[in-house]
Amino acid sequence: MDALLTAEHEALLEAERNLLARLHGVLARTGADESLRERLSEVIEALDALFVVVVVGEFNAGKSTVLNALFGEKLLEEGPIPTTAKITLLRHGETPMERPRSEYLVERYHPSERLRHLVLVDTPGTNSIIRRHQELTEHFIPRADLVLFVTSFDRPLAESERQFLSYIRDTWGKRLVFVLNKADLAQSETDLEQVLAHIRTGCQELMGFEPEIFPISAARAFKARTTDDPAQRDQCWKTSGFDAFEQFLVKRLAGPERLRLKLTAPLDVTERLLERLRAHLTERRRLLEQDRANLERLEARLQEVRAELIATVRPYLSEIDNQLLQVERRGLQFLRDTIRIGRLGLLRDRDRFKEEFARQVVRDLDHQLEAILAEAVDRLLQQGLQLWNQTLNEFTERVEQVVRRRSPQVQAELLYDRRQLFEAVVRQATRQLETYDLREEARRILENTRDAVALFLGTEALAGLGALVTMLITAAGLDVTGGLVAAGALAVVGFVVLPLQKRRALREFCDRLEQLRTELRTALEQQLTREVDRLLERLSATLAPYQKFVHREQQLVGEIEEELQALEREYRRLRTAIEKAVPVG
Numbered sequence: 001m002d003a004l005l006t007a008e009h010e011a012l013l014e015a016e017r018n019l020l021a022r023l024h025g026v027l028a029r030t031g032a033d034e035s036l037r038e039r040l041s042e043v044i045e046a047l048d049a050l051f052v053v054v055v056v057g058e059f060n061a062g063k064s065t066v067l068n069a070l071f072g073e074k075l076l077e078e079g080p081i082p083t084t085a086k087i088t089l090l091r092h093g094e095t096p097m098e099r100p101r102s103e104y105l106v107e108r109y110h111p112s113e114r115l116r117h118l119v120l121v122d123t124p125g126t127n128s129i130i131r132r133h134q135e136l137t138e139h140f141i142p143r144a145d146l147v148l149f150v151t152s153f154d155r156p157l158a159e160s161e162r163q164f165l166s167y168i169r170d171t172w173g174k175r176l177v178f179v180l181n182k183a184d185l186a187q188s189e190t191d192l193e194q195v196l197a198h199i200r201t202g203c204q205e206l207m208g209f210e211p212e213i214f215p216i217s218a219a220r221a222f223k224a225r226t227t228d229d230p231a232q233r234d235q236c237w238k239t240s241g242f243d244a245f246e247q248f249l250v251k252r253l254a255g256p257e258r259l260r261l262k263l264t265a266p267l268d269v270t271e272r273l274l275e276r277l278r279a280h281l282t283e284r285r286r287l288l289e290q291d292r293a294n295l296e297r298l299e300a301r302l303q304e305v306r307a308e309l310i311a312t313v314r315p316y317l318s319e320i321d322n323q324l325l326q327v328e329r330r331g332l333q334f335l336r337d338t339i340r341i342g343r344l345g346l347l348r349d350r351d352r353f354k355e356e357f358a359r360q361v362v363r364d365l366d367h368q369l370e371a372i373l374a375e376a377v378d379r380l381l382q383q384g385l386q387l388w389n390q391t392l393n394e395f396t397e398r399v400e401q402v403v404r405r406r407s408p409q410v411q412a413e414l415l416y417d418r419r420q421l422f423e424a425v426v427r428q429a430t431r432q433l434e435t436y437d438l439r440e441e442a443r444r445i446l447e448n449t450r451d452a453v454a455l456f457l458g459t460e461a462l463a464g465l466g467a468l469v470t471m472l473i474t475a476a477g478l479d480v481t482g483g484l485v486a487a488g489a490l491a492v493v494g495f496v497v498l499p500l501q502k503r504r505a506l507r508e509f510c511d512r513l514e515q516l517r518t519e520l521r522t523a524l525e526q527q528l529t530r531e532v533d534r535l536l537e538r539l540s541a542t543l544a545p546y547q548k549f550v551h552r553e554q555q556l557v558g559e560i561e562e563e564l565q566a567l568e569r570e571y572r573r574l575r576t577a578i579e580k581a582v583p584v585g
Contacts, residue, residue, distance in 0.1 A: 008581050009259065012574065013047055016266045019570050020044045023273055026563050029556065030280060043269050046143045051118040051258050054141060057150035058158050059125025062181040065218040066150055067122055069242060070249075071112055072225035076122055090120040117258070127160035141168060145265040146175050146252070153182040153215075156195050157202045165206045175261060175268065176211055177248075178203070183215035183241055214245040260582040267578070270571050277564055284557055291550045298395055298543060302536055305387045309532040312383045316376030317524055321517055323368055327473060328513040331361045332506055339481065339502040350478060357477045358470075365473070366466025373465050373524075377445045380528065384535045391539060395546070424545065449527045456523035457516075469520065476512040480505040 024040050046052060055063045064076035067090070076088060086106050093109025100106045121144070141147065147168065151161055168176065178199055186192035196213055203211045221242035224233045237243065252258065334357060338346060346353055450465050459468060 009263070012263055012577060012581060015570075015574055015577075016263070016270075017044060017047050019270060019567065019574065020047075020266060022563070022570075023270060023277075023567055026277060026560060026567065027273070030277065030284075030560060032280075040269070040273070042143055043266055046145075047266060051145050051262055052121060052143050053118060053146045053148060054121040054123060054144035055148045055150060056123050056126060056141075056164060057179075058127050058152065058155065058161055061125070061150045061152040061155070061161075062218050063125075063150045064122060065222060066148070066179060066181060066216070067120060069218045069221035069225065069240075070114070070246070071110065072222075074222075075108065075110060087124065088122040090115060090122065092116045125160075126164040127158065145258075145261050146177065148177055148179055149211075150179045150181055151199065153180060153185045153192075153195055156180065156198055162202065162206060165203070168207075175265060176203075176207065177252075178211045178213040179245065180213055180215040181218050184217040184220060184239065186215075212248070214241065214248065216241040216245050218242070256582055260578070263578045263582060264575075267571060267575055270567075274564070274568055274571060277560075281557065281560055281564060284553075284560075288550070288553050288557055291546075291553065294395070295547060295550055298391065301391055301394060302540065305391060305539075306532060306536055308387060309380060309384055309535070310529060313376045313380055313528045313532075316372050316379070317521055317528075319372050320369055320524065321521055323365060323372070324469070324513065324517045324520070327361060327365055328510065328517075330363075331357075331473070331477060331509055331513065334361050335477070335480070335502070335506055335509060339505055353481065354474060354478060357474060361477065362470050362473055366464060366470045369466035369469055370464045373449065374442070374446060376528070377442050377449070377531075380445075380531065380535075381441055384532070388535070388539050392542070395543060445531050448531070449524065452527040452530075453520065453523040456526075457519055469516070472516055473513070476509060476516070480508045480512070 020040060020043060024037055024044070027037050027040065055067060057063050067076055068074050075090065086104050089101075089105070089107045091107055091109050092112065092115035094111050096108075096110055098106060098108045149161070149165070151157055157165075180195065180199065183192060186195070192215060196215065199213055200210045203209065217240045220236040220240035224236035224240060224242075227233050227236070252261065337343075338353070338356075346356065446465075450468065453465060454460060454468055457468070457472065459472065
């Protein structure tokens with residue numbers, strides 16, 4: 001920077017550079033606006049540059065005249081219409097010259113000693129008719145170590161100036177000095193004081209502090225420095241009010257004062273950005289709490305849905321069990337009527353016994369069980385899709401609440417990921433629902449259920465659940481009568497042995513049917529529960545991106561909080577170190 005820098009000052013600048021670089025990284029991680037990060041990069045670059053003073057204000061406030069009066073010659077154009085069409089950088093140079101750097105930026109060199117350790121930046125008016133001018137002015141504000149805000153007595157704090165002050169306050173919090181130009185238009189001290197009070201009040205409202213204000217007449221000061229008439233020169237200089245302003249600048253822009261401003265300006269930027277990051281993080285945490293609450297409600301809802309779906313199929317399982325109980329009662333009656341001496345012929349003829357057992361006991365059980373199972377599967381799918389839609393609607397409503405119901409301060413980038421995620425989830429779910437073939441899904445579940453029951457019962461799968469159960473019941477009926485034929489061959493045995501065999505056959509038939517009912521219900525419950533879980537897995541898979549997003553967001557917020565605390569500690573340390581290294585004179 002210049003010879004004022006000691007090793008201690010250089011170390012402070014390096015620490016500021018590291019602080020701003022870390023701050024830039026946090027801004028990038030939080031998705032801050034790219035233009036904000038670019039301007040912070042410019043602040044980092046400006047740490048190695050000369051002291052920068054930016055002059056801003058409306059186009060007719062007299063900014064160029066103020067600078068011309070400082071140098072005592074017409075370096076910049078003046079006029080009642082916008083004359084500064086470009087940002088002009090005044091730098092030190094042994095030979096006066098001008099060098100265009102772009103369509104909107106020009107460098108002018110001047111041998112003034114005042115420019116040896118600083119750069120003065122003259123900007124287009126805040127109310128410039130060329131929008132690009134104002135954008136460039138805003139672009140240069142981050143580089144400023146000091147901002148001279150020139151306003152005019154006849155238009156103090158015009159609307160465009162108030163808006164620009166809001167920009168400075170909200171974005172950078174720069175060191176600000178007011179210059180009230182054309183103060184010679186005041187008819188009295190009272191008039192002048194009223195305007196000064198207006199500026200103080202406006203700055204207090206907009207910036208939160210009362211500024212230093214220098215009422216001047218730049219035109220008179222320029223005339224004093226350019227006229228050859230000594231009397232006129234003295235009169236103009238005394239009435240210009242320029243002396244106090246110039247003495248202030250000389251003190252502020254030289255020695256320790258300039259160094260202190262140079263070192264503290266980056267921290268002013270840091271302070272504002274840390275405030276914005278803290279507000280950003282607070283809002284982000286609030287949104288995350290809503291996200292977490294949404295997930296908890298959705299997960300609870302999925303458990304409720306699971307219980308509802310399982311409850312949907314239970315009546316059908318009970319109906320299947322009821323059909324088997326009726327078969328059991330008919331089977332017991334059939335065996336009581338059949339196992340006796342007078343019907344030994346039927347007991348000996350297994351084919352005829354099987355036919356009679358199927359006609360009187362089994363009847364149309366296979367069709368009944370298939371119909372009940374098919375109805376259970378259809379009901380499960382219909383109820384599942386209905387609950388799926390309800391849950392998706394709840395998800396939609398809750399994420400939309402996060403996106404829509406927000407305070408005006410919430411930045412759009414905080415909600416952009418959520419809206420994109422929300423729309424992607426809805427699109428995916430809609431595609432799944434549109435391609436969900438109920439008939440094919442029902443066929444798959446029926447086949448899986450039959451195979452699962454057959455495997456559970458240790459039997460080969462047949463054409464249907466009913467056929468499988470019918471086969472097992474018929475086999476049970478045949479098995480429990482085994483051995484009765486041999487017993488019935490001896491008539492005498494019929495009076496003693498057959499009743500014992502009959503009681504045993506009835507008991508075995510009951511036991512086998514009871515076991516079949518239990519195992520069948522268990523197998524059906526397990527398989528249908530798996531189908532319920534499979535249905536919910538598809539729904540969970542639809543919502544999985546939201547769950548991953550919330551997890552990543554929670555991790556990111558925690559990491560940013562830690563980094564922000566570290567940045568705030570370093571910021572406070574540097575503030576204290578600068579106060580010690582460059583005490584106020």
